[in-house]
Amino acid sequence: MADDTPSTESTIFNYYRSSVLRKMPPEIMTNIFQAFIDLDRPTAALHCATELATVCKTWYNIVMTSPSLWTNIFVFGRMVFAKGVYQVVKEWIQRSKTLPIDLFLFGDRHGSSDYLYSDRSREVFSNMVQLVTVLAESSHRWRAISFNIPFAFVRRLCDMAQDLSQLHSVKYSYKCRDSWGGSLQWKKPLSLETMKIGFKLTSSLLETFNVRSDSLTHLTVKEMSVERCMDTIRGSPVLRYFKTGLTDAVPIEDFVPPLPVVHEVLESLALLVAMDPNLLDRLLPLLTLPALHTLDLDLVGNQDPHIVQEFLRRSSAPITSMKLMH
Template sequence: MSYARTRRNVFERFPPEVMSLIFETRVGMCTPETTTSCAIQLSAVCTNWCNIVRSTPQLWTTIAIRARIIRATGESPVVVKEWISRSKSLLIDLYISSKRASVYRLPKDAENLSVLVSMLAESSNKWRSVSFDIHSPFIHELCTISQGLPHLRFMRYSSKCWRAMPARKVGYLKWKEQFSPKELEIDFNLPSGSLSDVLNVRADKLTHLAVKHMDIKHCLDVIRLSPVLRSLKTAISGGSSHSLPIVRHSVLESFVIDAGSKFYSQVFSSLTLPRLRTLHLFFMQDSYSPIEDFIRRSSPPITSMRFWFIQDGDERDLQDFQTITALTPSITHLDLQFVKALHDEGNVEASVLKYLIDSGKPKSDDLSYSPPLPQLQSLSYSATSVPIGKYLWHYWDLVPALFPVSTCGSVEPSLRPLKAFSGIGFPMPTIKNIRQLVPFRKAGIDFGLRNVQIDRIAVECNYTG
């Protein structure tokens, strides 16, 4: 008797209720896009398993429909309808995807597709979430005949939904009945018009919104019309020729923004966000003064912040960094991104990393000294361009001075409670550098992707602390 048969016989001794829980655990380990195929595979093992799988509604609350289903013939729509019916009265999560460019367009067998769309539309009042990664004509047909989306909490549109849209027509993806999701992700440029104009979305219950691009006016309108919005991620693709009133939002906690130098000043001069905790900036500019004014006006308790500079070692950037961090003492997570890493030994003193090291040292003449960013626990430093050639600045030689850890032969411990450091874009550390980091790793410091390398060196060196 094979091992598989023996294992199946052991499982058959369990009551159906226990088997259902085991199957739920197994399916729950799958990615959302593969849960349907996993349930089908379980049902194919034997008749007993098939009956249990088909009679367990929890196994059919995630329905993944691939392009091969959409393009198939015959029983495909019937199969999808059967999957949905097995969920009984439970809400469902729907994933519709097309992985190849050749299937953006409607298949020649449009009759089969229409049947599938109709069956999905009949179940729209059961949708808890839906993710579209498919051509827009499919969604358009679904929008026009759906039965409403009363329970929808999450909706996502991939970039494919926009590429095939006829003439980028506003309202082409607009649902027949207005709905109020809690989370919305749009991976394409929001055309002229509000969320209501484009998708028929009400923003009154929106808590999380991500849009690839939108102009300043619509960005501010979304914030103003979304009273419970907590997270917004977008890129600004157009400014405004008119003066904009300041929008005050007392709930927004996370603002991740990519804006060109022409627009970022307008964005931050028009916002007051007193509850903001996460501010990630994806733009390069001549001055951070609009950000400084925004922080002074809002007085937000920011705990996570990302800066983007052109060149590490620029004195003006360092001054801006010092000014802003002096206004944000609650930061615990700091992400520094540079287009170019430090490449000249002459401007090491203007490096942000060198400043963090020096300002974190205790002062013998001032026992009450507290450093800037006194609560910093996690630091990430990345650079897009790293210098090559004879000279490489020894970043890793400075890293040990960042931590509040005292080791044999190490520099004086920092006053900051830093527990994690990630250096992406650094030159490769030497074996000597890695050995210097071993005692810090043993003390619990997290070096991200370098952990495995440091742990391996520790074993090879038989490090005992």
């Protein structure tokens, strides 16, 4: 993050070393800086403190007065539970003025939840609550969130967030899952466009997250059953991209086929399966996708190719890309 004291050290970005740069208006300079930051997200964000502390005063002033450069908030590793981080995040949010905010919350690779059960657990928990409180105050400006942190943080943020009218994208990593079956539901139902779920989905999106599926256009789920997959497609009328892994093949004598689904707008479908050909055999005969453009299928074992052929014939879709992995 930016240092409060402008530095006049020379760097390759030094504004006064180039007559061309010196003549550029601040708007163009801002775009150049934004392009540099975007080259390597989120890695570049880790080094912003060094970059902003060593640029010339003119560059510094441009960055500090450009709200568009402060709309992405990255909190990494132990910083999620560190003392005083909420103050830095609060200032960062203030610099973004009224623009929409994208949050990227990443826990420690060794398991950030361990900090909550350490000898300093009370202090660590207090630090987390302060950070969540500051973030929640800006919830009316959230545009997208990427969660890669323990359940406890996500749970508290869901509880404290209020107006989420601008939120259109949420991504959950496997770290968000709670082994005790705790709730990840938001306080009020959400209508999102994009969701990515890095763990097995055992119930509906509404039951698990309090997210309505009728506005989803892009959905990625690590694993779900055939029945859950069909219910999800059926309940997502504007879904255009869908990727999931199929699991939990029940014995053939216990399988009750869901009602067939004709989805008029789904354009891209990717299905990964465990070592059981019955999964695709049960799903594809129930699907008709006349708008399909891209198809990725994971064929295993003695998979019957006629199942795929019949699906393609029935859908009669304008497919432009097809990948069959065996």
